[in-house]
Amino acid sequence: xxxxxxxxxxxxxxxxxxxxxxxxxxxxxxxxxxxxxxxxxxxxxxxxxxxxxxxxxxxxxxxxxxxxxxxxxxxxxxxxxxxxxxxxxxxxxxxxxxxxxxxxxxxxxxxxxxxxxxxxxxxxxxxxxxxxxxxxxxxxxxxxxxxxxxxxxxxxxxxxxxxxxxxxxxxxxxxxxxxxxxxxxxxxxxxxxxxxxxxxxxxxxxxxxxxxxxxxxxxxxxxxxxxxxxxxxxxxxxxxxxxxxxxxxxxxxxxxxxxxxxxxxxxxxxxxxx
Numbered sequence: 001x002x003x004x005x006x007x008x009x010x011x012x013x014x015x016x017x018x019x020x021x022x023x024x025x026x027x028x029x030x031x032x033x034x035x036x037x038x039x040x041x042x043x044x045x046x047x048x049x050x051x052x053x054x055x056x057x058x059x060x061x062x063x064x065x066x067x068x069x070x071x072x073x074x075x076x077x078x079x080x081x082x083x084x085x086x087x088x089x090x091x092x093x094x095x096x097x098x099x100x101x102x103x104x105x106x107x108x109x110x111x112x113x114x115x116x117x118x119x120x121x122x123x124x125x126x127x128x129x130x131x132x133x134x135x136x137x138x139x140x141x142x143x144x145x146x147x148x149x150x151x152x153x154x155x156x157x158x159x160x161x162x163x164x165x166x167x168x169x170x171x172x173x174x175x176x177x178x179x180x181x182x183x184x185x186x187x188x189x190x191x192x193x194x195x196x197x198x199x200x201x202x203x204x205x206x207x208x209x210x211x212x213x214x215x216x217x218x219x220x221x222x223x224x225x226x227x228x229x230x231x232x233x234x235x236x237x238x239x240x241x242x243x244x245x246x247x248x249x250x251x252x253x254x255x256x257x258x259x260x261x262x263x264x265x266x267x268x269x270x271x272x273x274x
Contacts, residue, residue, distance in 0.1 A: 033070065041069035052142035059144075074227050077144055082265045084148075084222045089193065089244055089269040092150045092225070093235050094143035096259035097135055097268065099250050104131035104241070120179060122238060125157070125187050125197055131241035135268070138168055139233045144264060146227040147235065149219045153190035158215050160184050168203045168234045178203070178234065184211065191221075192271050197238035200226070222265075244269040 035041060045066055049056055058081040066072040084090055091097065103118060118126045139145060161184070166177035182202040189195050200211075211226040213219055246269040253260040262268060 036069040036073070037071075039068060042066055042072070044069050045072045048141075052140075054142050073141075074145055076146060077264070082263065084265040085267050086221075087192065087271075088267045089271065090150060090222075090265045091137070091262040091268050092237070092264065093137045093139060093147050094145075094263050095137045095139040095235075095261075097137050097250065097262050098259055099246060099254040100134040100136065101246075101254075102131060102241075103129070103134060103238075117179070121183075121199060121236070122185065122197055125185070126238070128195065129197060129238050129240055132239050133244060133246070135237040135239075137235040137237070137262075138173075138259070139228070139235070145233070147225050148222045148264060149188075149225050150221070151190035151192050152219065152221050153188050154218045155186055155213055155215050156189050156195070157187040158184070158211075159186075163202075165202055168201065186211075193243055194240055196240070197236075199236040199238075200228075201234040201236065202228070203233045242272055245272050 042065065048054070048069075058078050060076045060078055062071070066075070122129075161182065163180050163182045164177075166175075166181055168178050168181075178201060184200045186198045187195060188198055212224060219225070247267060250260050250268050260268075
């Protein structure tokens with residue numbers, strides 16, 4: 001049975017639609033961003049860390065403590081806490097991962113009972129990836145929100161799309177509203193995994209997607225790619241057909257229609273040698 005929550009009511013009942021229209025606006029996210037950048041918001045860090053079981057010792061603490069809740073949200077990780085694989089496919093993000101395989105069977109893939117259209121999300125590049133696999137990575141407030149390149153490579157293309165800022169909470173993905181959110185799509189050419197697509201999706205309170213690199217620039221394996229500002233968010237990774245041999249745990253979770261929780265650097269697959 002789906003857990004009942006205020007967020008579920010807002011997204012699933014027409015009575016609350018006016019409130020949903022407010023939540024999805026960039027104006028609302030900017031106001032919330034201003035609040036969470038205010039110095040007084042720093043006093044929310046410790047109670048929220050306790051509520052979401054965030055281990056502060058695994059992150060770099062700036063001298064004099066964090067200036068605001070937003071600075072805490074984009075905190076850098078303690079390098080000694082995470083391990084990054086040298087050759088395998090490690091997750092570039094913290095979060096909850098779902099796997100969608102063999103996308104040649106349909107033009108859509110189902111996210112929480114909603115059929116998300118591939119061409120709307122990944123136009124114009126998706127045609128080169130038919131038959132491939134998609135990793136849908138959903139990030140929560142408690143997750144580390146700095147992301148890393150998963151291989152050496154080069155940025156081939158970069159496209160931004162403006163849009164609303166609907167929630168990507170697990171309880172409301174079935175509405176499909178998130179598909180129209182502000183997003184940023186990159187096509188990457190990697191040393192070990194060939195060409196891949198990387199889609200960053202904003203969400204409520206996430207109006208800022210900050211990338212460090214642009215088209216034509218090269219990147220190194222596990223170099224920091226970008227970060228989201230305050231809020232939940234999502235990343236979608238698309239790989240070419242037959243490229244990845246996925247981890248048994250991720251496959252098992254997929255068959256059970258469950259999410260697989262990962263940390264940045266956790267191995268989720270290995271390359272299939274050609």
